[in-house]
């Protein structure tokens with residue numbers, strides 16, 4: 001297995017956000033983690049990224065663990081975090097060059113990859129010479145995504161990658177994720193954008209009350225396409241919800 005998580009638990013004070021989770025994600029899969037606000041999706045991803053220390057459990061990536069070989073694990077990971085921290089004083093190009101040096105890419109190789117990624121995502125190339133502080137949310141996200149991919153990681157972990165992207169950039173990201181998936185990498189995404197999840201997911205996890213209410217293939221989740229992902233998710237999380245009776249006051 002490429003990503004193997006076993007017995008993962010995390011509490012913040014008395015709130016048990018993740019309870020003894022087991023998840024395996026194999027190469028060629030794009031696993032999309034879904035669930036209501038505040039259910040623990042980012043916490044789950046941040047544990048895998050070693051940004052949050054779990055209370056219990058083991059995480060192994062390509063048979064290596066943080067405990068035994070943290071550098072090897074991190075070399076194989078590309079990450080876009082929910083708050084997308086960048087260095088705002090840098091221009092987009094300076095930031096990507098900085099990241100390429102962190103990963104010790106040869107300068108020529110780095111220049112080639114940066115040119116290809118920025119050509120792909122940025123029609124407005126001028127903006128890449130301006131400070132990130134002045135970028136829109138979507139532009140920052142595109143820089144964050146490019147930085148996550150630059151070192152060609154085996155596993156890509158993306159927290160809310162579609163949020164804030166315009167439809168063109170989002171579709172470009174869909175195409176990129178599909179190519180990445182087909183190149184036998186492994187992708188883990190947390191997202192509320194189910195239209196895009198529908199286009200990239202091979203597997204779905206639905207987190208609720210600290211546990212996975214569903215953990216399996218997208219085909220099984222949608223009953224072989226009989227349901228859309230949003231319908232299947234709604235039925236799973238709110239099977240008895242009746243919006244009309246709850247909101248009558250609004251219509252009179």
Ligand SMILES: Nc1ncnc2c1ncn2[C@@H]1O[C@H](COP(=O)(O)OP(=O)(O)OP(=O)(O)O)[C@@H](O)[C@H]1O
Nearest residue numbers: 012013015017035036037038039040041042043044
């Ligand atoms: N550092 C922290 N300290 C205390 N509580 C935290 C901390 N980080 C997260 N939480 C709590 O853990 C729970 C899960 O948060 P998390 O951000 O993982 O949810 P999420 O599913 O990603 O939410 P959303 O869909 O709204 O982004 C929330 O109740 C949140 O308030």
